[in-house]
Amino acid sequence: SSGINAEYGAVPHRDFYNVRKVDTHIHGSSCFNQKHLLRFIKKKLKKYPDEKVFQAPDGHIMTLQEVFDTLNLNAYDLSTDSLDVHADKNTFHRFDKFNQKYNPLGKSMLRDIFLKTNN
Numbered sequence: 001s002s003g004i005n006a007e008y009g010a011v012p013h014r015d016f017y018n019v020r021k022v023d024t025h026i027h028g029s030s031c032f033n034q035k036h037l038l039r040f041i042k043k044k045l046k047k048y049p050d051e052k053v054f055q056a057p058d059g060h061i062m063t064l065q066e067v068f069d070t071l072n073l074n075a076y077d078l079s080t081d082s083l084d085v086h087a088d089k090n091t092f093h094r095f096d097k098f099n100q101k102y103n104p105l106g107k108s109m110l111r112d113i114f115l116k117t118n119n
Helices: 002-009 034-047 064-070 095-101 108-114
Strands: 052-055 061-063
Touching: 034 064, 034 108, 052 064, 052 108, 061 064, 064 108
Parallel strands: none
Antiparallel strands: 052 061
């Protein structure tokens, strides 16, 4: 312990202004690539269609199959192109556009179900 303190004390210009900041603000929604997200959604829709996943504004708790029925979609309708969750040059430094791009199929309901941690 005292050796470490002596080592720190020997470092020149060691002060508050030389501290480096590490940004640990991580966006979990951008951890998937489109292909992995597509596989994940299709797998969940196939294996767990009766899982309760979303509370509608009227209080009704919807199953995964009900969500897709409401959107007039099925697993065969999904593709990486239809998900449209890739970032491009227009999303950098624009948090509003970044959030919009990470709504699968342009539906915030699907983002809440598949990409949020509090679901």
